[in-house]
Amino acid sequence: MANRVMISDRVDYVGSQDWDRTIFDSLIPLPDGTSYNSYIVKGSSKTALIDTVDPKFLQELEGKLEEAGNVDYVVVNHVEQDHSGCLNMVLDRYPKATALCSEKAKDLIITHLHTAPERIITVKDGEELSLGDRTLRFVYAPFVHWPETMLTYLVEDRILFSCDMFGSHLASSDVFTVKPPHEYVESCKRYYAEIMMPFAIPIKKNLEKVEALSPAMICPSHGPCWTEPAFVMDLYRRWSQGAPENKALLLYVSMHGSVSAMVERITDRLSAAGVSVARVDLTEPDLGKIAINLVDSHTILIGTPTVLGGPHPKVASAVVLANALRPKAKLIGIVGSFGWAGKAPEVLASLVPNLSGAELLQPLMLKGLPDEDGIRKLDEFADTLIDRHSKAFPKEDGCC
Numbered sequence: 001m002a003n004r005v006m007i008s009d010r011v012d013y014v015g016s017q018d019w020d021r022t023i024f025d026s027l028i029p030l031p032d033g034t035s036y037n038s039y040i041v042k043g044s045s046k047t048a049l050i051d052t053v054d055p056k057f058l059q060e061l062e063g064k065l066e067e068a069g070n071v072d073y074v075v076v077n078h079v080e081q082d083h084s085g086c087l088n089m090v091l092d093r094y095p096k097a098t099a100l101c102s103e104k105a106k107d108l109i110i111t112h113l114h115t116a117p118e119r120i121i122t123v124k125d126g127e128e129l130s131l132g133d134r135t136l137r138f139v140y141a142p143f144v145h146w147p148e149t150m151l152t153y154l155v156e157d158r159i160l161f162s163c164d165m166f167g168s169h170l171a172s173s174d175v176f177t178v179k180p181p182h183e184y185v186e187s188c189k190r191y192y193a194e195i196m197m198p199f200a201i202p203i204k205k206n207l208e209k210v211e212a213l214s215p216a217m218i219c220p221s222h223g224p225c226w227t228e229p230a231f232v233m234d235l236y237r238r239w240s241q242g243a244p245e246n247k248a249l250l251l252y253v254s255m256h257g258s259v260s261a262m263v264e265r266i267t268d269r270l271s272a273a274g275v276s277v278a279r280v281d282l283t284e285p286d287l288g289k290i291a292i293n294l295v296d297s298h299t300i301l302i303g304t305p306t307v308l309g310g311p312h313p314k315v316a317s318a319v320v321l322a323n324a325l326r327p328k329a330k331l332i333g334i335v336g337s338f339g340w341a342g343k344a345p346e347v348l349a350s351l352v353p354n355l356s357g358a359e360l361l362q363p364l365m366l367k368g369l370p371d372e373d374g375i376r377k378l379d380e381f382a383d384t385l386i387d388r389h390s391k392a393f394p395k396e397d398g399c400c
Helices: 055-066 087-093 105-113 181-213 229-241 258-272 287-296 313-325 344-350 372-390
Strands: 005-008 011-013 016-018 034-036 039-042 047-050 073-075 098-101 120-122 128-130 135-140 150-154 159-161 217-219 245-252 276-281 297-307 331-338 364-367
Touching (some): 016 055, 055 087, 073 087, 087 105, 105 120, 181 287, 181 313, 217 229, 245 287, 245 313, 258 276, 258 297, 258 372, 276 287, 287 297, 287 313, 297 313, 297 344, 313 344, 331 344, 331 372
Parallel strands (some): 159 217, 245 276, 245 297, 331 364
Antiparallel strands (some): 011 039, 039 047, 128 135, 150 159
16 A cells, blocks of 8 residues: 555554645644654454544545555544544545544534534543454543543554654654654654643643553654654653753844844853853744743743834744743743833733743843943843852852
């Protein structure tokens, strides 16, 4: 079968690679495309299809199902259309097939896809389904990342179909992680940052469920299948539960050079103090780059000019994104410039209610280009920022 890959002697990959997709959800840049992973599981008496593909690849999935034989069940791990968009086509193709989903998913399937209710059966958390000599176990994983999300575990082969968990936006001719695992970290981290970071608490709970299963392979809905599950599980444990790193993320826009001068000086001071610095000029931002750096940054510094009395709109947009992603940052600083008046810091502070656990430093707004007094104030601000940041990363006492 063209473009089919054997995952195991009872599991085939029938997903699609979207090499040319450049943006996801009309928001998230995709520098490496993405994939929509779908899997056929064959038991001795029944066959199940785990998820479908994005409707764009409907004909490709139809072609792959030509040789798949009968399908008795379609497991809907997640209702978003990049997972379930071809569900109705599959049910039309196999009139006796049944869609299986979590209890919360049924209404979503009906409202999002207009699937006939009588074609849907709900399964309970931990419930098992026999395919003959193969068994599927359904594991609820609410809010990883929708409330209806579930994982499906092939018991005999110890293969976990993990839905969005452990995924990557990465189109590749390799269905498996054939390269050293660390070469997939950036794609996996970008995906985690954009999709999973707001759900760190549910992820912690569901990581424990995954660990208890002890999978031999993890097959997500996007990106390559993990042949070394412990590696990606450790990444998720660190990203969701670990402390922020000795790192500061600087997000800024400069209209006439004042803010860039301030950011440049603070960058130098942070670097000299041994703080790793990531900078993003928000005039043409890669939202994925912002998200990736939010995963492990202890400090966020926001630099903005004043526009019509408030922050630059692109700065405000980035701050709204940061608030939505709920990073673990512990310290926030705001610097900027103004012409005659404005309330940019107050507006920005109001946009981060989800970061209420982070300390917000007294903002520094300078009138126009920094002069000698402005530079003195900027250095004092930088010293305070470094002092607060460094308290989380005490240097070990040396001896000799």
